Amino acid sequence: MSLRFENVGIALGAKPLIRPFMLSIKAGEVVTLMGPSGCGKSSLLAYVAGDLEAPLRGVGRVVLNGVDLADLRPEQRQVGRLFQDDLLFPHMTVGENLMFGVKRGQPRLEMMQTALARAELEGLEDRSPQTLSGGQRVRVSLMRTLLAKPAAMLLDEPFNKLDKDLRATMRAYVFDHLLTRNIPCLMVTHDQDDAPNNGRIFRVAADGEVRHV
Numbered sequence: 572m573s574l575r576f577e578n579v580g581i582a583l584g585a586k587p588l589i590r591p592f593m594l595s596i597k598a599g600e601v602v603t604l605m606g607p608s609g610c611g612k613s614s615l616l617a618y619v620a621g622d623l624e625a626p627l628r629g630v631g632r633v634v635l636n637g638v639d640l641a642d643l644r645p646e647q648r649q650v651g652r653l654f655q656d657d658l659l660f661p662h663m664t665v666g667e668n669l670m671f672g673v674k675r676g677q678p679r680l681e682m683m684q685t686a687l688a689r690a691e692l693e694g695l696e697d698r699s700p701q702t703l704s705g706g707q708r709v710r711v712s713l714m715r716t717l718l719a720k721p722a723a724m725l726l727d728e729p730f731n732k733l734d735k736d737l738r739a740t741m742r743a744y745v746f747d748h749l750l751t752r753n754i755p756c757l758m759v760t761h762d763q764d765d766a767p768n769n770g771r772i773f774r775v776a777a778d779g780e781v782r783h784v
Contacts, residue, residue, distance in 0.1 A: 572598035572636050574619075574723045574755040579631035580779075581611040581618060589615055591631055592781035594773070598753035601726075601746055603766035605759070605784070606775030612759035616725045619757070620652060621645035635723050651721030651754075653745070655728040657712040659700040665711055666696030672718035686714040706737045713745055717752065724749055726758035730765055738765075 573595055580591035588611030596602045606612050611627075618629035622645050633640045640648050659668050669683040687693050690710040700708060709729070716724070729745065730738045746767050749756050758765070763784075766772050772784040 572722060572753050572755055573634075574757065575632075575634040577632040577634060579615070579618070579629065579633060581614045581623075581627065581629050583611075584626050584628075587779045588627075589775055589781060590779040592773075594781075596723075596755040596757060598755055599750040601749060601756040601758055601767045601770055603758050603760060603763075603770060603772045604775065604781070605761065605763065605772060608761075610775040610779075612775065613727055616652065616727055616757070616759060619648075619723075619725060620650050621648055649720070649722040650725060651716040651719060651723070652725045652727065653713060653716055653729045655731040657700075657708045659708060659712060659715075661700060663700075664696060665692070665698050665700060665703070668700060668711060669696075669715050669718060672715040674719070682718055686718055690714050705733055706741060709733065709741050710744065713748065717748060721754060724754050724756040726756060726760075728760055729758070731760075731762075742767075 576592060576594040578591040578593065580587060581589040594602065604612055614623060614627050617623040619633050619640065621640065623629055666683050669686050670679045673679045673682050683696065687696060692707060692710060700711065703711065730741055733741055742765060763772065773781050774784050776782055
């Protein structure tokens with residue numbers, strides 16, 4: 572598996588935010604992209620996912636496992652996303668939230684229970700998401716995304732709202748899941764401490780150039 576960026580860039584109208592760059596992310600690798608607010612990081616993730624809205628526009632090819640994503644609708648791209656807000660459905664139980672990510676024709680109940688066990692959340696399937704701690708909610712959100720079996724993952728400030736100790740725990744948890752499932756991942760963040768140890772880090776400079784740190 573691999574996620575490739577071939578001369579990919581983001582612009583706001585005629586103004587370039589992220590100048591075209593090249594990048595290849597291997598299976599299980601988490602590459603970190605940093606930069607100030609408004610520099611186009613989240614817009615880049617939206618371009619990969621297929622839901623970038625005007626007046627923002629993207630250029631270049633994003634290729635996932637040899638397939639040009641421009642040829643696919645957002646729901647066909649097999650790209651998972653995890654945000655700083657967990658975006659769990661408040662009107663659904665924890666179990667229902669998890670099963671929402673499972674495709675039809677699969678053993679939804681069994682997969683939900685397995686996901687709860689892997690996330691050390693056994694017995695919480697009937698709970699409301701509002702009754703969970705911040706770390707529990709992040710784990711449910713991650714497992715829901717993984718149950719959709721993404722071929723690539725995008726992380727958008729996923730640990731931003733967690734305290735220091737929980738942040739470290741959840742970083743390790745998320746990165747381990749991505750590595751064991753061979754899922755290439757691009758993460759955007761303001762905090763270099765969020766990056767995996769010895770992982771590659773790139774920064775969007777003031778001129779829009781993407782440079783290795």
